[in-house]
Amino acid sequence: MSQPTPPEHIPDAETLDAAKVPVASGILPLLGVIWALALICLGVALIREVLVHANAVSGSLWVAKTVTYLNDRPPMDWMVPAGVAAALLGIALVVLALRPRARKELAVSARTGVFLTTASIRRLAESAAADVDGVDTTSVSASRSKVVVDVTTLSADSADTKSRIERAVQAALASLTSQPTIKVKVQSVGGGS
């Protein structure tokens, strides 16, 4: 496929308004799928029950059997740990259901919506730090509010290297609308920081 040539741009054209900030999907859709599958299994079991009632299928009636089994039973010892476990699981599910969806991306300064994930911010910072003269290895962790750059340097003047790394990472992330705090930790290969 040939590369398309960029068309001539329309001068001063109005761009589109930014869409809502993307949010992480989290575990809720997976739970939704589990509930849906459980509902389908229940449906199939109940269809079997109807077919057994109609004598179309041979076998026992599961609902009747369960009701008979559960009748006239005393409380059991296992109900204490099982009850606690069920309640804890229930609390976890209620918390998941009420928690707002996490925002995992940061906006870049633009007229329309341009967004970066924290993983992308980490790679940008890592690349910027790695390009600084004297840097040997880099390791970066990034969240929406903070970027921590851990480097080892071959240079004896680690304070100078540190300030150059700070400037480089700041420049790489300058276009973000909300600037994360940048923290640089420098360790000379020969030891000391």
Added chain:
Amino acid sequence: MTRTTWTLDRAATFIVGLALIAAGAIAFVWRVDIWTALPQRSDTAWATDLIATDWWPWAVGAASLCSLLLGLRWLWAHLPGRGIRELNLPGTGDQGRLRFDAKNAASTAADVFASLPSVRSAKGTVKRDRGQLVVDLRATVDPRADLSDLADSADQIIADLAHVMGRQDLYGRVHLVVKSGDSTIARVR
């Protein structure tokens, strides 16, 4: 996924959570015997009477169909979005419909974005997200890319697309996914 599916997932998770809390609490309280109102032994006679009624198999039949259909529809709603293929253009009315191939327009915008030096690849779709009609570009970019330049280019390309589409209710979103390795820019070590 639509907002309705999100709400349904949330509501179902909340209800299952409450049911588990209630069941767990009753099981615990029953065994440690701190609520004297609870009987010493279980009694399911009422359920035995219920399943002996004439209408029980009909009720089970109706419930089975409802569960199966609702479950399948719910599962279907979780399939990944296929995006919107066509959109109506302004001027659509009784005289006829003006349709626009939105999917191809978004793909073309993505191809133009992908032709930028620091962009490795890009994909474009039009989809509904939380009540908005969104032109969504997802681009893989080089870790040495200039964010400001990319943002300017994104603005321009989305502006061109907005001009071509002519719809006022569209929103734009460009995801920049920075990938390390295989840098297109030469680096001297």
